[in-house]
Amino acid sequence: MSRPSHWDDNADYPVDDWRTEVANGDTRLGYLDWIEARSEMLAPEDSPVRAEVAPRRDAVRIRATDRLGNIAYIHREANRPMRCTLATGVSAALFYAGITVDEMTCRFALDDCETADKALAIVRRYGSLDYGYCHAGPPPGWDSSPATPSALHLLADLLGAIERLAATRPEVAAQIDLAAMQRARAFIAMELPPGSREG
Structure with a gap:
């Protein structure tokens, strides 16, 4: 399967949405990589899109x-x-x-x-x-090193603390960016194995 052109606009993921995320500092991905990440993040677990493996690119x-x-x-x-x-x-x-x-x-x-x-x-x-x-050759573990697990666990703990705070202080709940919370949860779900999400 060939990768679409950088100049094609995807109807499901408009380029204007990507530009907005870039402008807000929510992503540093290029447009095509952003589409891939969004479609994987929003796809149900049993979706064939999730099961499909992208062609491997070397480090x-x-x-x-x-x-x-x-x-x-x-x-x-x-x-x-x-x-x-x-x-x-x-x-x-x-x-x-x-x-x-x-x-x-x-x-x-x-x-x-x-x-x-x-x-x-x-x-x-x-x-x-x-x-x-x-x-220069990749340094040891370059290709396989995931994002720092402790940072992901800290993010998971922070989301839990925000949810507890919102439950106990209703005036705080109105100030929470729910879209950012959802993106953070999706990121954690993609990066951490299911058994290690409990802090």
Whole structure:
């Protein structure tokens, strides 16, 4: 099954809804990844959409070094969006890794590529560094490390505390963003195994 174009508008998940979430800081996903996440989050447990497995995309870690020795990494965990991080650990635009011509086209191509070798070829095609690009290889556990379980458990505990507060103080209940609570519950349900949700 081929991935739809970045420019196609999905009738079930309008691009205006995605823009609103981006503007509010509720998502950093690209439009197509946002559609995937929303459809998985809202699908019933027995839905065939949930059962379908997306094609696997390799973890990527490309080291970009300029002639002055400045280093940036273009990387992603498997099946996640591509990112650029400076050697200091600061997130940056692809520009800092020498992608100066058409950063958005390069980013779309990188997000769609399935293997680390294809990603390196795309970076070399769009990149402008004299010194070059090379595979840096994923660090140990890069591909398989999930979100920090303790942070997810803290989020689950926070949702429980908010619900208890709303039950005991009705004036607080009117101030709770129910949509944000629902998104947080859906995120926890996707990330934590059912047996580990109890704090």
